[in-house]
Amino acid sequence: MSVTEGVRPAVHAGALTDDEVAAIRSEFPILAEPGLVYLDSGATSQKPRAVLDAELRYLEHANAAVHRGAHLLGSEATDRFEDARATVAAFIGAAEDEIVWTSSATAALNTVAYAIGNASAGRGGSEADRFRLRQGDEIVVTELEHHANLIPWQELAARTGATLRWIPVDDAGALRMDEAARIIGPATRVLAFSHVSNVLGAVNPVEELVALARAVGAVTVLDACQSVPHLPVDVAALGVDLAAFSGHKMLGPTGIGVLYGRRAVLDALPPFLTGGSMITTVTMEHAEYLPAPQRFEAGTQPVSQAIGLGEAVRYLERVGMPRVAAHEAELGARLAAGLAATDGVRLLGPAPGAPRIGLAAFVVEGVHAHDVGQFLDDRGIEVRVGHHCAQPLHRRLGITASTRASAAVHTTRDEVDALLEGVRNAVAFFGVRS
Structure with a gap:
């Protein structure tokens, strides 16, 4: 039986519990890679075993x-x-x-x-x-x-x-x-x-x-x-x-x-x-x-x-989209609040407390997004860097590139906190002054 069959689909629309997220994560083979913090689901999501098996069974x-x-x-x-x-x-x-x-x-x-x-x-x-x-x-x-x-x-x-x-x-x-x-x-x-x-x-x-x-x-x-x-x-x-x-x-x-x-x-x-x-x-x-x-x-x-x-x-x-949305909204709020509170970091988009999905892009002042991404990657934190195929928007915001973290149903609060700690360390490493 799939682990997600034990996750109540929408009896209540609250965010997923830590135990539920852990059960979901166990169904994604790639997430078993040691030290991997995958925060690039906005670009490409990871696949649960059920999806991999369904395609293979057909073939x-x-x-x-x-x-x-x-x-x-x-x-x-x-x-x-x-x-x-x-x-x-x-x-x-x-x-x-x-x-x-x-x-x-x-x-x-x-x-x-x-x-x-x-x-x-x-x-x-x-x-x-x-x-x-x-x-x-x-x-x-x-x-x-x-x-x-x-x-x-x-x-x-x-x-x-x-x-x-x-x-x-x-x-x-x-x-x-x-x-x-x-x-x-x-x-x-x-x-x-x-x-x-x-x-x-x-x-x-x-x-x-x-x-x-x-x-x-x-x-x-x-x-x-x-x-x-x-x-x-x-x-x-x-x-x-x-x-x-x-x-x-x-x-x-x-x-x-x-x-x-x-x-x-x-x-x-x-x-x-x-x-x-x-x-x-x-x-x-x-x-x-x-x-x-x-x-x-x-x-x-x-x-x-x-x-x-x-x-x-x-x-x-099986997870329930209301619960997916609630879980990811909580992660998005956590991302936004943590980034906005970090000296030398500019959060893009809605201010903390405003509605957003589990995605946040940001700029470390004076540091190119590629350097920020490499710093995080060296610590096992996978994010997206660049203009995210939205050059006119970046130009309007007065920047050429940004760093983006994006969550999915399997993302944990600890992973968001690891990203925030990584950003704070990047600020210190590059000597950013607010």
Whole structure:
């Protein structure tokens, strides 16, 4: 029996106890490495044994092409593949046919941008009219976006003649919602924004942004990479049209991403990648496409990865997402308070006491983030350093790079304290003066 089967899933939504976290940690083989303090789950999460075993079982006992073979093995592979889709859909409050498999969240966001571009080129028929971009139309993003939710929109604007605009942030990195209300207007056709900043850990006001977009008929695209693994997320309740997240940030395999789209939106958008498995009829002059989600799943699919992601979702459900969120919020608060109280350290994002997920980025004044990261790495503390694929945000905050610590369901309070002690030692080692 899995240890997590003994963790009560959501009888109460309090943070996990030390004993529960210890039981969870025992299911992650890599965490048995001596001296390892892994605080880089925001980049890539570690995998529990259940996920590793699920992918291996499929490869050993059911490996076959899905939706193609008429033989027993092909049927078994297809059943497992589609069961994973149903599991992921239920996890985020979506229908099964609203979940598209991609290779990553980056691929999911590019799929949307290129599909809108194809609609803008006249593909897709009358149903795609609402997505067509022309000169004078506007695409709105925010100043804190990950590059994966910025560059595709830059490219789409360049291809279509639309104008790219962005909602600025204030000195603390919070979205200027007064500016959002001014910028989102009749010319806005697309609003793309992140649910949680991958640098600041702050949760953005999704409902308020969606309301602004709906008032002008704009399509909403949500980068949910840092929210789905850490918070209970219901995409239908949020009201977004499309959303993207990745498997490798939520205890699942690499090479698998998810594009959620409301059924009416996905069926109206023309496909991006074309080829086998996404068509009904093909002649030498013309092709007819399947409805969503298959119309966006051309070619060989990431089957074992999807199955692994389905198992990762079941793992998180056994713990209970309200408890995951409460545990990581406590760790985030501990990180923020400890960093803010350290002389010579600048905490980025929400001040201590303000809501954040279990993630905090910081700057040791006068010391490059790479040097801070190396100092911590020498002590077994694994963190992320650099601009975290968010150069415009770092530029707005007046820095070139930062150090980021990010927690997961298996992170302990002692690990957070080890990070804080490591930062204090780094301040002393580099002779930082406040």
